[in-house]
Amino acid sequence: MKRQRLDASGSFHQQNAAVVETSFLVSLEIAKKKKPHTIGEELILPCAKTMVKIVLGEKRAEKLNAISLSNNTVQRRISQISDDIKEQVIQEIKRAxxxxxxxxxxxxxxxxxxxxxxxxxxxxxxxxxxxxxxxxxxxxxxxxxxxxxxxxxxxxxxxxxxxxxxxxxxxxxxxxxxxxxxxxxxxxxxxxxxxxxxxxxxxALASKTLPSELQDTLNTIIKTVNFVKVHKANKLMEANEEKGPGLDAENQAKLRFQEELQNLGLESGHSEFGSCCRPCKPHRKFELRSKSRKGILRSISVGSG
Missing domain, CATH: 3.30.420.40 (ATPase, nucleotide binding domain)
Structure with missing residues (x-):
């Protein structure tokens, strides 16, 4: 048994390395999701055992008992990951x-x-x-x-x-x-x-000292763009079965968003609206002012009707 522990190429060592690696990976995900450290032992590990037991059998599920996900272990794993990342960054800085x-x-x-x-x-x-x-x-x-x-x-x-x-x-x-x-x-x-x-x-400091004329123009632009972006925002995630029956929620939202822009008079869709919303281009807002005004008035009249 002692020889097997010392043999780096043995099955015992490989199994132990896999258990430790799994503990690190789960601890990393807990840190990324900002969950309490106790979730590993109280929720993740029991759920993993249940899934493996049902799908692969009870004997394989028992192997998961070797994975340590206690509160102290998860905290220690996260600290070790943090120290390793910092060491990598320090070494890259020195080489740079x-x-x-x-x-x-x-x-x-x-x-x-x-x-x-x-x-x-x-x-x-x-x-x-x-x-x-x-x-x-x-x-x-x-x-x-x-x-x-x-x-x-x-x-x-x-x-x-x-x-x-x-x-x-x-x-x-x-x-x-x-x-x-x-x-x-x-x-x-x-x-x-x-x-x-x-x-x-x-x-931020410069925007606080703008002349009144420029400040009024900037405020008007911000209000207009925000109105266009949030108009019917709750409907963007609804399924569009007629034009995209097989699309996922993200693509359905993109399709509905493009339709909303077209309804507001921005016929070229997202690209033209994107150029309108880019900073430091007030002349673009001025060029689209008539289209935006017609689209906003039409959407208000439709909404009130």
Whole structure:
């Protein structure tokens, strides 16, 4: 028995490896679906035993007893998967050489500040973006506290500050302060890093200071597009047996959506409507204003009738 345990090519070792792999795969799915860890032992494993027993027999179902899906086991498997993914990302960053990071502070449901960091680098001749870490900010959200967390992570994982080529933040005073801001502290350690203000935050700031004429136009466009998109939204998932008897729910919804666009006067269907809804193209909305107006008025009259 001892020899069989030590023999990597033996049937016992192969069976044990399959059991452990199954435990990892089920734990991964539990984590993806954000289900409680107890669901593995309380629901998944009993259901699996029942299915195997009915289909393949009781003897084969007994083999599933070797799969460990207890609360502690699932928690341990998820932690091991997380550590392995982080190690893979760290190794890819080191092989890539140059990398950039983006940081932001968020508050969770328990009102605890969390520091989120994302990294971007080149891997296999392609630009790759990954989640780097999430660390709690126990004291405050000042620039020095954020810098301390990032420094501790760099030192623990052996990352070189000299390879940091870019740093993106939300533009808060704690991040961009000229004296003790986070970006200033990063530049002291990584002189080649280029600081960037997040484009989404910049767009949000710019939209708050639009002239009244542009703001009114933007609001009108948003209301019109939203009306078109949500018009008869509850009917989009109904089965269209006449034109698509064999279609699944997704394709039926697409077909009904295209019909709705045609009813609103957008004869070219989804492609024309898509170009109408693309950002930074108000002239397209202006070109389709007459069609949209006729279609909306017709749909309102039909709905009231």
């Amino acid at each position: 050489g140059l990398f950039s990071i983006q940081l932001d502070e968020s508050t969770d449901v328990q009102s605890c500040s969390q520091l989120l960091a994302f990294v971007r680098y080149v891997h296999d001749e392609d630009l790759k973006e990954e989640f780097l870490f999430c660390e709690p900010l126990e004291q405050s959200t000042k620039g020095e506290d954020v810098m301390q967390k990032l420094t501790e992570f760099f030192e623990a994982e052996g990352l070189d500050w000299g390879n940091l080529c870019g740093i993106c933040t939300d533009g808060a005073p704690a991040m961009l302060g000229s004296q003790s801001g986070f970006v200033t502290r990063v530049i002291q350690k990584a002189p080649n890093a280029i600081p960037l203000h997040c484009m989404i935050h910049r767009q």
